[in-house]
Amino acid sequence: MQERPILSVKNLSTHFKMVEGVVKAVQDATFDLYRDEVLGIVGETGSGKSVTVKAIAGMIDNPGFIAGGEVLFLTDEFSKSGEKEYIDLAKLPKESFSRIRGKHIGMIFQDPMTSLDPMYTIGNQMIETIVHHKGVTVEEARERAVKLLEQVGIPKPSERINDYPFQLSGGQRQRVVIAIALSCDPDILIADEPSTALDVTVQAQILELMKDLQEQFNSSMMFITHDMAVIAEIATKITVMYGSYQMEMGQSKDIFEHPMNPYTYALLECIPRLDVKQDRLLPIPGQPPVMLNPPDLCPFLPRCSRASEKCYKDLPQLEQTGDSHFVRCWNPIAGKVKLVKEAQG
Amino acid sequence: MKLLEVKNLKKYFPIKQGFLVERVVGFVKAVDDVSFSVDRGKTIGIVGESGCGKTTIGKSIIRLHEVTDGEMLIDEEDTTFYFMKRKRALQYLKSKYFKDQDFDGDGSGLETYKKKIHDVFVKSDRNPSKTLNTLFENLEEKKRLLRRKAQIVFQDPMSSLNPRMTVGQMLAEPLLFHKMAEKMDDAIAMVKDLLVKVGLKAYHVDRYPHQFSGGQRQRIAVARAISVNPDLIVLDEPTSALDVSVQAQIVNLFEELQKQLNAGYVFISHNLALVRFICQEVSVMYLGRIVEQGDSESIFAAPLHPYTKALLAAAPVPDPNKKRNRKDLIGGQVPSPINRPSGCFFNPRCKYRMDICTREYPPMFKVDQKHFVACHLYSTSQEQGGEK
Numbered sequence: 001m002q003e004r005p006i007l008s009v010k011n012l013s014t015h016f017k018m019v020e021g022v023v024k025a026v027q028d029a030t031f032d033l034y035r036d037e038v039l040g041i042v043g044e045t046g047s048g049k050s051v052t053v054k055a056i057a058g059m060i061d062n063p064g065f066i067a068g069g070e071v072l073f074l075t076d077e078f079s080k081s082g083e084k085e086y087i088d089l090a091k092l093p094k095e096s097f098s099r100i101r102g103k104h105i106g107m108i109f110q111d112p113m114t115s116l117d118p119m120y121t122i123g124n125q126m127i128e129t130i131v132h133h134k135g136v137t138v139e140e141a142r143e144r145a146v147k148l149l150e151q152v153g154i155p156k157p158s159e160r161i162n163d164y165p166f167q168l169s170g171g172q173r174q175r176v177v178i179a180i181a182l183s184c185d186p187d188i189l190i191a192d193e194p195s196t197a198l199d200v201t202v203q204a205q206i207l208e209l210m211k212d213l214q215e216q217f218n219s220s221m222m223f224i225t226h227d228m229a230v231i232a233e234i235a236t237k238i239t240v241m242y243g244s245y246q247m248e249m250g251q252s253k254d255i256f257e258h259p260m261n262p263y264t265y266a267l268l269e270c271i272p273r274l275d276v277k278q279d280r281l282l283p284i285p286g287q288p289p290v291m292l293n294p295p296d297l298c299p300f301l302p303r304c305s306r307a308s309e310k311c312y313k314d315l316p317q318l319e320q321t322g323d324s325h326f327v328r329c330w331n332p333i334a335g336k337v338k339l340v341k342e343a344q345g
Numbered sequence: 346m347k348l349l350e351v352k353n354l355k356k357y358f359p360i361k362q363g364f365l366v367e368r369v370v371g372f373v374k375a376v377d378d379v380s381f382s383v384d385r386g387k388t389i390g391i392v393g394e395s396g397c398g399k400t401t402i403g404k405s406i407i408r409l410h411e412v413t414d415g416e417m418l419i420d421e422e423d424t425t426f427y428f429m430k431r432k433r434a435l436q437y438l439k440s441k442y443f444k445d446q447d448f449d450g451d452g453s454g455l456e457t458y459k460k461k462i463h464d465v466f467v468k469s470d471r472n473p474s475k476t477l478n479t480l481f482e483n484l485e486e487k488k489r490l491l492r493r494k495a496q497i498v499f500q501d502p503m504s505s506l507n508p509r510m511t512v513g514q515m516l517a518e519p520l521l522f523h524k525m526a527e528k529m530d531d532a533i534a535m536v537k538d539l540l541v542k543v544g545l546k547a548y549h550v551d552r553y554p555h556q557f558s559g560g561q562r563q564r565i566a567v568a569r570a571i572s573v574n575p576d577l578i579v580l581d582e583p584t585s586a587l588d589v590s591v592q593a594q595i596v597n598l599f600e601e602l603q604k605q606l607n608a609g610y611v612f613i614s615h616n617l618a619l620v621r622f623i624c625q626e627v628s629v630m631y632l633g634r635i636v637e638q639g640d641s642e643s644i645f646a647a648p649l650h651p652y653t654k655a656l657l658a659a660a661p662v663p664d665p666n667k668k669r670n671r672k673d674l675i676g677g678q679v680p681s682p683i684n685r686p687s688g689c690f691f692n693p694r695c696k697y698r699m700d701i702c703t704r705e706y707p708p709m710f711k712v713d714q715k716h717f718v719a720c721h722l723y724s725t726s727q728e729q730g731g732e733k
């Protein structure tokens with residue numbers, strides 16, 4: 001129907017071998033990412049969001065390891081013919097990742113200081129990245145850096161380029177990190193809670209910026225957040241994670257209007273909303289799962305109101321139920337649901 | 346009767362510099378002339394971005410630090426001077442109640458004012474010969490009472506729970522201190538009831554904080570706060586360290602407990618949706634000052650201050666069909682509280698800025714009975730109405 005996906009993740013599992021046992025951080029992650037898509041990964045703390053993207057970007061270190069699955073990435077980086085071909089990042093040696101990360105896959109993390117070196121000016125850091133990946137002269141790289149800073153909304157970029165990270169505000173630092181991530185025209189931009197550490201008004205600025213840039217650069221994006229409202233703003237496609245598993249995946253509209261997994265549904269019902277008047281929040285009983293040596297069952301089972309006998313026996317698989325709607329559940333919710341009554345005020 | 350009245354509260358932190366000899370080179374005006382009140386059974390919200398002074402207000406209310414200026418009344422009783430050094434307390438009392446008269450600062454020569462002191466402070470059922478000195482004698486008891494009446498729950502439950510004490514030991518302590526239980530056995534029995542009340546199990550009494558999840562720990566912090574039957578509870582971002590799926594449980598718990606205790610809540614948060622859900626009244630803060638105050642529904646339905654509008658526009662909405670109102674979004678970020686802009690503090694980011702905005706800080710205008718805003722755009726409204 002359409003072009004080939006730029007990234008195709010198949011049954012990806014990532015585990016950590018700890019003294020107390022094995023932490024199965026991500027199990028059976030499966031999704032495709034096409035050009036122009038913004039895939040939102042949403043889920044609670046510890047559900048496996050960061051580990052999923054770290055595994056894709058070759059950033060899992062001991063005691064962690066990829067326990068199975070494929071990460072097929074469409075690129076001409078290693079191709080002899082010059083034609084784009086799929087390479088499996090899950091099997092790519094660590095040292096080859098410098099040809100992928102920062103070049104074809106740009107990364108933005110929650111805390112901009114983890115990506116910036118406090119000892120170097122932002123200009124130095126940007127120019128180095130551009131020269132390294134693009135093979136251009138320092139002068140050309142500087143020009144490009146100034147232009148990027150301007151694009152991410154740093155005022156007076158030709159002066160600010162000589163600033164050290166500590167001379168910038170939190171929001172400005174995150175803009176610089178975004179500029180660096182974009183500096184090599186990556187095919188995929190991965191943003192792991194890029195606005196969570198920022199103030200509300202600055203968070204909105206960064207989100208708007210990322211939306212604009214994504215359209216402008218027309219790269220694909222993976223956007224991680226624990227906030228359903230943020231994901232509604234930015235994602236075209238959403239995957240909901242809980243206890244290391246993808247519980248549901250679909251077009252953004254479908255996830256919000258037609259959630260099929262009981263967890264997705266409960267999540268939407270328990271968040272306070274600014275746009276509608278609510279009489280009460282419907283809490284999800286119980287506590288989030290512990291990730292150490294979990295049983296091979298649906299992770300939401302201890303808290304699920306739709307659980308049936310089957311749920312205690314076998315783990316449900318991620319099944320396709322519609323055009324691009326997937327759900328992991330033995331008893332999915334059928335039919336359209338209207339979550340909240342429309343605003344009275 | 347108002348449960349809590351805060352009038353013109355100020356809290357300045359000195360900025361010190363110097364290597365061997367430290368000197369004060371300036372102040373962080375963390376809270377600067379803030380007034381609000383709380384009724385029993387009601388929840389007021391304080392919202393604003395990081396550093397605007399929310400936690401400082403919370404700590405001031407429960408007297409975790411001395412305030413720079415302002416008054417705090419609980420059940421109409423002036424409690425402002427309770428935790429002051431005696432000399433400062435006398436100065437405070439003098440300047441507040443004896444403006445036109447003089448007496449010396451250390452309390453001698455007060456005889457002439459006995460009558461007035463009595464009128465102001467001593468309840469009618471007490472012996473009228475009691476003087477200001479008596480007021481200070483009772484002070485320890487009064488402080489203890491205040492410590493019981495006003496409680497706080499912080500954002501991070503782990504930092505406020507002692508990792509080396511069991512839940513039982515930790516929660517029994519205030520019960521014994523406030524003489525709500527005579528013996529340890531009684532206290533532990535009460536703790537077990539409390540744990541059940543906040544949705545935990547009685548057998549959790551012997552466990553340590555690290556043996557609980559984040560949400561459970563916050564329940565323990567809540568249990569401790571409510572254990573002494575407080576009238577007032579400050580909730581400082583009590584759910585922001587929790588998962589959304591657990592947040593709703595804790596929020597519902599607060600609401601149930603409020604009905605039982607008839608307590609007044611001060612709910613501090615930067616999550617506007619949560620504030621809208623929980624609070625009847627809201628104060629919006631910017632750089633240490635309240636810029637808009639009023640009843641929750643009118644603030645969320647019809648925000649007036651350009652900063653409030655920006656905050657609301659910035660908050661994402663969990664509905665992919667609704668796009669945010671980009672028109673009210675603002676650029677820039679909150680300036681440093683040490684170097685506040687002249688005039689209206691918001692003027693460098695405000696698109697409605699007028700000439701007067703860079704010259705004069707706007708007074709609080711009363712737009713209607715329950716809605717106040719500090720912005721020159723509303724200067725045709727009545728000035729300084731109501732409680733400010």
Ligand SMILES: Nc1ncnc2c1ncn2[C@@H]1O[C@H](COP(=O)(O)OP(=O)(O)OP(=O)(O)O)[C@@H](O)[C@H]1O
Pocket residue numbers: 016018023024025026043044045046047048049050051052063064226291
């Ligand atoms: N380096 C590590 N060593 C051991 N366990 C780890 C490591 N990194 C992550 N984990 C575990 O893997 C699980 C998934 O973690 P991950 O960081 O992906 O969560 P997340 O969904 O990103 O959560 P958050 O919203 O808190 O960022 C967790 O149980 C976590 O404790």
Ligand SMILES: Nc1ncnc2c1ncn2[C@@H]1O[C@H](COP(=O)(O)OP(=O)(O)OP(=O)(O)O)[C@@H](O)[C@H]1O
Pocket residue numbers: 358359373374375393394395396397398399400401402615682
């Ligand atoms: N003990 C202190 N000494 C010096 N400055 C302080 C102290 N406590 C707070 N401040 C300053 O006072 C201002 C208000 O801080 P406060 O903690 O009240 O903000 P807040 O609104 O609670 O922010 P947040 O949303 O980040 O919790 C900040 O500029 C802060 O740096």
Ligand code: SF4
Pocket residue numbers: 261262263298299300301304305306307308311316328329330331332
């Ligand atoms: S599989 Fe069973 S326990 Fe899991 S979400 Fe579906 S109904 Fe609930």
Ligand code: SF4
Pocket residue numbers: 650651652689690691692693695696697698699702707719720721722
């Ligand atoms: S007083 Fe002036 S600068 Fe301040 S918010 Fe109102 S219009 Fe804007």
Ligand SMILES: [Mg+2]
Pocket residue numbers: 049050051192
């Ligand atoms: Mg993470």
Ligand SMILES: [Mg+2]
Pocket residue numbers: 399400401581
């Ligand atoms: Mg705070």
